[in-house]
C-alpha cells in the first residue's frame with residue numbers, strides 16, 4: 001500500500017516531453033534499481049532520475065519481493081562487514097524518511113547464528129574478521145547450540161558464531177519505501193516500461209532508450225547516464241549488454257573509485 005498512491009499520482013503527472021531529458025535512466029525496478037534511483041536523487045536539486053520497470057512496481061516475478069530478507073554483518077571479508085554496517089544506518093534512515101516507526105520499521109534485529117566445522121579455515125577467518133571489525137559475537141559449541149536453539153542438533157565437531165547484530169528486512173516494504181522516498185524527492189517511476197533498445201546518441205554525449213509501454217507503443221527517452229539493474233534478465237538483453245560493456249564502469253569497494261571495464265575513460269573509448 002505504502003507507495004501505490006504515490007506511484008499513481010506521480011505517473012499521471014508525467015509530461016511526455018519532460019522525460020526526453022533525464023540525467024539518469026535506471027532500468028529495472030527491483031531492489032537494486034529502486035535503491036539506485038533513491039540514492040541518485042538524494043541530496044540533489046534539479047536532478048532528473050527515472051526508474052523504468054517492465055512490470056508493475058512490487059511485482060512477484062523478480063528476486064526482490066516477499067516478506068523478508070536476511071541482513072547480517074557476519075562475513076569473512078572486512079569490505080562486506082563495512083558495507084553491512086553502513087546499510088544498517090541506511091535502512092533506519094529510510095524508515096524515518098517515509099515515516100515508518102516501531103514494528104513497522106524496515107529492519108528488525110533478531111540475532112543470527114552461523115554454524116561451521118570446528119577448526120575450519122572458514123570459521124577462523126570469520127572470527128578474525130569480526131574481531132578486526134570490532135563486532136560483538138559469542139562462540140557456541142554443539143551442545144550450547146542445541147540448548148539455545150532446540151530445533152538444531154549438532155555434535156562437538158561443529159561450532160556456532162552468534163551475532164546479535166543480524167536480522168531481517170521486510171523486503172516488500174523496503175522496495176515501497178525506496179519508491180516512495182524517490183518520488184518525494186522528485187524522482188519519477190515508470191511501471192510497464194520494457195527496455196527494447198539502447199544506443200548512443202549520434203550527435204551528443206547522451207544515450208537513447210526505447211521502451212515498449214502497456215499499449216504496445218514505443219516511448220523514447222534521452223538520458224545522460226544509464227544504470228542497468230535488470231537482475232536475471234540482463235543476459236537476455238544482448239544488444240543492451242554489449243553496448244553497456246563498452247561504456248561500463250563499476251564501483252570498486254576497496255579503493256572507493258569508479259573503474260572502467262575496459263580500463264580507459266568509459267565515455268571516451
Ligand SMILES: Cc1cc2nc3c(=O)[nH]c(=O)nc-3n(C[C@H](O)[C@H](O)[C@H](O)COP(=O)(O)OP(=O)(O)OC[C@H]3O[C@@H](n4cnc5c(N)ncnc54)[C@H](O)[C@@H]3O)c2cc1C
Nearest residue numbers: 028030031032053054062063064069070194195230231233
Ligand atoms: C528466495 C530468495 C531469497 C533471498 N534471500 C536473501 C537474503 O536473505 N538476504 C539478501 O541480502 N539477499 C537475498 N536474496 C537476494 C536478493 O533478494 C537479490 O539479490 C535482489 O532481490 C536482487 O535484486 P535486483 O534488483 O538485482 O533483481 P530483481 O528483483 O530481479 O529486479 C530486476 C528488475 O528488472 C526488471 N527488468 C528486467 N528487464 C527489464 C527491461 N528490459 N525493462 C524494464 N525492466 C526490466 C525486472 O522486471 C525486475 O523487476 C534472496 C533472493 C531470493 C530469490
